[in-house]
Amino acid sequence: MAGTRTLSKYWMLTNDFTQNPYPVLEHVRNESPVSELSMPGGGRAFVVTRYEDAKAALADPRLSRDIHVHYRLMSERTGQTMTPPPEEANHLANLEPPRHTPLRRAISFAFTPRRAEALRPRVEEIADDLLDRLAGQPVPDLIAGYADPLPVITIAELMGVPADAWPDFLRWSTALRTYSPTDGSGVLDRNIQELSAYMSALIAEKEREPGDDLLSALIHADPERRLTSTEILSTGFALMTGGNDTTASLVGGVIAALLTHPDEREQLLGEPGRWGKSMDELIRYVSPISNALQRVTTEPVELGGVTIPAGEVVVISVMSTNRDTSQFPDHPDVLDLDRHKPAHLSFGFGIHYCSGAHLAKVITEIGARRLFERFPDVRLAVEPAELRYAQNVVVRPLEALPVRL
Ligand code: HEM
Structure with missing residues (x-):
């Protein structure tokens, strides 16, 4: 295929790549920016590595995020009929318009900058509580003891999950990240069922007695805007799966970056207003999302000179786009807190x-x-x-971050 060059078959899936992906990605961007990757279970994906191609792909409605389209393709490839569980099939991140639009509108009120700012004091309390627990340990692990639980607890609380269920939420969140529907262990299914049963009971409780939280607001929304109970449950899954691992990966990555960049750390701590201005550069540099924003082509699509047929998986390497010199010409491998408005793609692009x-x-x-x-x-x-x-093909967390306090 024009413009496509075969690299080592599973190049993106090796441990060497996970530990040090940037030289390989630079090579791929230069040599075959839209390249084919073989999947261990059979089948292939097209990997998009350049910034402009990634943006075009994310804005293109012929590249679908609809989970039903993905499962249809998996069924064709495996010869087994596979259907997505309702918890995964009815939320905004896994649907395209028209249904995507009201599902997104329904939660938007809870995620405005003003709302996020209003949560600051509570996030500080949660962070301080976690740090208290680490204080006495000789070599605490800041991933397991801090970066992982901080977003889980914050998002659980935002949704209205009471504190006694937070340890379960952490366990469910870890299982959703660790196991896949095709690994044959059944662990993912079991955890989805447990989380689903818990959330269904919680939704029923909030129907009777609403609180000041996101789930209650969704349940008691105006009738013309109200989501179905399955959609509300599924939205809860979206917030957990979309928010926990990603934020944990970023928190751990930013702390690790600042532990190894003392000058930048000094700058940030010496000038508190600096955090807000520097956050996008920290996100670009750390790249909490690794390789996968996944789509399936519903029609043939030309990207970077390659025609991708219909019915193909497209993987957008966000990590690669964050180091693309065409977008970040000055030393993209360097953490530069003065970099002018780095427009990274770590939060995606488009709808x-x-x-x-x-x-x-x-x-x-x-x-x-x-x-x-x-x-x-x-x-x-x-x-x-x-x-x-x-x-992990989606996020890029450190396995552990052992420190002395
Ligand atoms: C550093 C942390 C985060 C990163 C890097 C991140 C990244 C992303 C990306 C790349 C997408 C687009 C996916 C795609 O186009 O395929 C996305 C969508 C989404 N994220 Fe995040 N996310 C983060 C944190 C959060 C948090 C804290 C929440 C909520 C509690 C959240 C909720 C969502 C939702 C609901 C969507 C789907 C939006 C839609 O489909 O319209 N994310 N996120």
Whole structure:
């Protein structure tokens, strides 16, 4: 196929790539920016690595995020009829217009910049509580003990989940990230069922007794705007699956970046207003989303000189776009807090642009700032080169971040 060059078959799925992806991505961007990747279970995907191609792909309605389109393709490829569970099939992130539009409108009130700002004091309390628990440990792991629970608790609370269920939410969130529908273990299904049963009971309770929270607002919305109970349940799943791992990956990544960039850390801590201005550069540099924003072509589509047939999986490598010199000409591999308005794609682009972007920035700023304010001498307990990234095609979390406080 014109413009496509075959690299090592599973190049994006190897551990070497996970640990050090940027040289490989630079090579791919230069040599075959829309390239084919074989999937271990059979089948293939087209990987988009250049910034402009990625933006065009994300704005193109012929590239679908509809989960039914994805499952149809998986069924064709495996020869087994597969249908998405209702919890995954009825939320905004997995649907296209027309249904996407009212589903997105229904939650938009909860994710305005003003609302995100109003959550600051509560996020600080949650961060401080978690730091209290780490204080006595000789070598605490800031991923398991801090970056992972901080967004889970914040988002659970935003939805109106009471505190006694937060440990379960953390467990469910970890399972949703760790297991896949095709791994044969059944663990994902079991956790989806448990979370679904819990959320259904919670929704029934809030129907009777509304609280000041997002689920209650959805349940008691005006009749013409009201979502079905399945859609409300599914939206809860979207917020958990969309918000937890992504934000945890960013919080951990930003803390690790600042532990290894003392000058930048000084700048941020010396001038609190600096966090807001520098957050997009931190997000570009850390790239919490790794390779996958996934789409399926519903018609043949030309991208970067390659014609991708209908019915193909397209993977957009956000991590690659964040280091593309055509968009970030000055040393894209460097963390430069003075970089002028870095328009990264870590929150996506187009109609599926992240609903929780403001909230994610607030959680990340507070998560990093409170750690360094509370423990000014915090330092890595291992060499930076020993830090390992977890293998995951969607997000790019560190496996662990051991520190001395
Ligand atoms: C650093 C943290 C985050 C990152 C990097 C991130 C990234 C993204 C990206 C890239 C998309 C678009 C997906 C696509 O086009 O395929 C997206 C969508 C979405 N995100 Fe986030 N996200 C983050 C945090 C959050 C949070 C905290 C929430 C809510 C609690 C959230 C809720 C959503 C929802 C609901 C969508 C779907 C929007 C739609 O389909 O219209 N995200 N996110």
